[in-house]
Amino acid sequence: MTTAAPVKTQYEAIIGLETHCQLSTATKIFCNCSTEFGAVPNQNVCPICLGMPGVLPVLNEKVLEYAVKAGLALNCEIASYSKFDRKQYFYPDLPKNYQISQYDLPIAKDGWLEIELLDEQGNPTRKRIGITRLHMEEDAGKLVHGGSVGEASRNETRLSGSTHSLVDFNRTGVALAEIVSEPDLRSGQEAAEYAQELRRILRYLGVSDGNMQEGSLRCDVNISIRPYGQEQFGVKVEIKNMNSFSAIHRAIDYEIARQTKALENGEKIFQETRLWEEGNQRTISMRSKEGSSDYRYFPEPDLCPIELPGEQLQTWQEELPELPAAKRHRYETRLGLSAYDARVLTDDRGVAEYFEAVVAAGGNPKQAANWVMGEITAYLNQQKLSISQIAFPAVGLAELIALIEKGTISGKIAKEILPELLVKGGSVTKLIESKGLVQISDAGELDKVIEAVLAANPKELAQYRSGKTKLLGFFVGQVMKETGGRADPKLTNQLMAKKLNA
Ligand SMILES: [Zn+2]
Incomplete structure (x- = not known):
């Protein structure tokens, strides 16, 4: 765990995390396509996840189970009535032009998790971080700019000198849980610890592998600063593109320092999305954000609402580790x-x-x-x-x-x-x-070895007896050598000292 000194300013940082976590089901959320990572592009697709006309999604029961278990583990209230909604937007990695998500009735809300921070002496400080909501949704596809479809796990890979773009729909329709925290975090260290604890919990439950390199756990940070004592929040900046806990830690500390300096210089903070540049250890502006987008949510007409029977909830609760x-x-x-x-x-x-x-x-x-x-x-x-x-x-x-x-x-x-x-x-x-490795703890047996060692080293024995008592270690070492390390060291020391001083 990192213990970098927190950034000390007259400003307080207000930080919240939005985490997308891939639920480790064998098949996608609304169809039977495989979720295998690294498959040949566009191999794991079907009319449903490609959004062909006339097809009907069916909810994968495992997704519901995993989302509910995650909600329970995060001390959330589980909705007895929940539903899916369509989130409309256009992007080439989204074949239907809408994403099936949950809007006003998420499956879980109002929970918390506890983070633990250790100081340099190893003393723990514990803090509860609120969980605003957890909802289920489908993932989008992946764009590859420039023609290479090799590595890369995130939703988009940009190669230099791009002449064209490719799309891989393998991950379209892969089940996600989006987990939104309350703005309860105050430092890069707290945020990194929150993300780690969240991943630990999901892994304990077996609902996600939390592999950040493969994009199974993706965190976006919302961060603003305000003078201590001020009620009103400052202007919020979003940071994306962090694929390790230390990147979350460092990106936030960088951003706190950047915003503090800007305010001290009388500059304005703009509402924008920034990217973490790992190589340069800094955030850069990606795009400005003007208010929240209008996604024209409406209830998904092809999926029935979810009513969770109390007995089912009870069973899943009992299955939690x-x-x-x-x-x-x-x-x-x-x-x-x-x-x-x-x-x-x-x-x-x-x-x-x-x-x-x-x-x-x-x-x-x-x-x-x-x-x-x-x-x-x-x-x-x-x-x-x-x-x-x-x-x-x-x-x-x-x-x-x-x-x-x-x-x-x-x-x-x-x-x-x-x-x-x-x-x-x-x-x-x-x-x-x-292997004949049993320790020799028999005084009689050790005495024989000691006699032999003393007899074989008359010069050292004479030196010892004339005052060079440091040689005790040498004699004990010889006994260890003779016995292949099997002599009981404590007993050997005692017996040897006794013999030498006799
Ligand atoms: Zn499919």
């Missing part, structure tokens, strides 16, 4: 972990569940947290794997931790055998026995 914020609280209060550890462990649901399984199998929570956040995470990052892909079960890690606590193996040996366990799985006890 424990969410990240609740997990963080529980890890801190019940397992005694720090806010930082709780945060890292709960970032990914799979990792959190693995960690919990280690604890359930008897693993000490702090030790389990250290192993999961340290060695195992490093391995996963290095191998580009997810935790579900390792062969080492949680119960195995609990066993490993117990063996270290009992002194059967040293922490060092445990780290050495971990890579093999992660790849092959199997019993930890069997592995250390077969």
